[in-house]
Amino acid sequence: MANKGTKVQMQRASGFTLIELMVYIALLGGIVLIAGQAFSDSTKMRMRTQSMLQASETAEKVASIFKADIAQTGAKTSMEDGASESGAEYGNKFSNIYSNVYMDPNSDNKDSSSFSVVTKDGFDSLTIRRLRYDESGHYVAVEQIAWFVQDGSLWRNCKVIEKKTTLPDDDPCTDGATSEPNNIEMASGVSKFKITPGKPGVVGNNIQLFPAVGESEFKFVGRNDGDREMPIVSNEAGEMHKGGNTQTISGFYQNYDQNMQTIKSEAAQKINEVIAVRNETFSDFSWQTLCAQEGNNFTFEPNNEYEISFEILPTDENADKSKLFVPGEDHMAVGLRSLETRTSFTYGEPATKFSDFAFFPPLGVKNEGSGERSMRFSVPDKFTKACIAFTFACYSPLVSQGKISITKLKVLKIPSANYKFEDYDFEANKSDKQNVKAFLLSLDIKSRGESGHVEMVVPAPSNGPRD
Structure with a gap:
């Protein structure tokens, strides 16, 4: 009899009572409820975030x-x-x-x-x-x-x-x-x-980024990455590779083959490019070194407006070959160059190029067709270490023999208070x-x-x- 009683007690110890099962089910239901609510809240938050982003x-x-x-x-x-x-x-x-x-x-x-x-x-x-x-x-x-x-x-x-x-x-x-x-x-x-x-x-007043406030002199430095020509740059006194109030660019690379009377093959074509820097004495004339120095590169923020302006002086020679410029064929432009990539800035997916601004050289005698050029812009993303570059690509037979004189170059930040x-x-x-x-x-x-x-x-x- 004692052994039978022992077996009954052992069977009772290995199972659950009704009360224990009810408590277990209640706890499990609570956990499921909490987990379900957490999942629901997480799903709602995710959907809300997706809706906000969309x-x-x-x-x-x-x-x-x-x-x-x-x-x-x-x-x-x-x-x-x-x-x-x-x-x-x-x-x-x-x-x-x-x-x-x-x-x-x-x-x-x-x-x-x-x-x-x-x-x-x-x-x-x-x-x-x-x-x-x-x-x-x-x-x-x-x-x-x-x-x-x-x-x-x-x-x-x-x-x-x-x-x-x-x-x-x-x-x-x-x-x-x-x-x-x-x-x-x-x-x-x-x-x-x-x-x-x-x-x-x-x-509100415009904020002058380049040259420094109160200054007007600047310098052009030719860019040569192995596939470019170095144009001739002189100041108003005729000094070569010297800065001043005016920079004259000449000696452009010619993309027209005079012997064949046609434009050179794509592999042989080159463009001239100069970078604008402060008119100071530098020990290293490479554009990368100069562009990296403070005051020669800029940070452009989205949701702000900027302006690049300059004046093209009329040439002394009535028959200057720069007036043979043909829109859509020859190319003269100003834009931004990235110090890190050495190319124009890109943004978005797929990558979209931030385009340069085209401009015209003097097209007439004296002041006809010459004068101020200005372009206002904003950037879609933050651009850092950006340098100002002037690009010249000459495809017409004689336009490369001309010269372009640029003065009053400025880079401005335009406050929204101007409106x-x-x-x-x-x-x-x-x-x-x-x-x-x-x-x-x-x-x-x-x-x-x-x-x-x-x-x-x-x-x-x-x-x-x-x-």
Whole structure:
């Protein structure tokens, strides 16, 4: 009997009581509940983060396209086929201003602007006009582009007001004379689209980055990476490889084969390039060493505006070969060079090159076609150790025998305070629209309840009767 009682006790010790099972199930349910809630919260957070990123990415992409459109507001002049007024040896001629770029210059209000802003149902709509160019900078058409919100989506359309040639069937703009423009949806879930025009303000001063504040002298250093030629550089006193207020570049490499009467093979072609540095005495003349020194390279931040400006002096010789420059064939440009990669800056995936700014040499006698050149820009990403480079590639038979004199070179940071943004009553005074030189975009896009926001200042320096 004692043994049987022992066996019963052993069986009871190896199992669970009902109360123990109930406690175990309750604990397990609590753990599952907590784990499930944690998983649910994690999933919701991940989806919310993805929605925020998607909304922000969409807003930034739309803003980038908007900026590319609006920055060209009022573009009204172009290079044209044919000889300039000074003769064929001075290159192509500039066109007259295309008056269709203006909104309504002949009305009583004399609206010589190239934009219109209208507010409806809490959203702004913006219409701008500009010239379209071909790859050689020649006039193709006058375009009218509209951005507006309808049924919660942001739309863009484009139509041609005037044209030089027949538009191809796959042209992105419709012919305004024969059909209505096709609307393209740029983004859905738009909760805010506000456009505020801005006029130049009186608050804030430009910040001079190069040369140093109060200085005007600079120096050009030829770049030679083994596949480049070193151009001849002299100052206003005629001193070779010396800095000053003016730098004259000559002795360009010629990419035209005089014997064969054709452009040299691609493998044989070279370009000239000079780097702008301070006018100081350096022990090492290599452009890499000079570019690496403080004051000769710059950091450009996104969401800021910068300007490179200079003046091209008219040559003393009326028949200077630089006036034989042919747009679209010969190349003269100013831009940024990376000290680390020794090339132009790239950004994004896939890599996109940050392009140089093309400029024209003196195209006429005395001051005709010469004078100030300026280009304003902003960068999509932070650019560090950036040097200012002038590039020359000569393909016409004689243009390499010319010379280019550059003076008053400056690199400026333009404060946003240079624009004063406010809600103008343009309907009461449309003639004041010609003074607008920038637009402030405020855009909100929602994706699954999360918002992406972009606020961007877009300069439009060509708006108005004069560039």
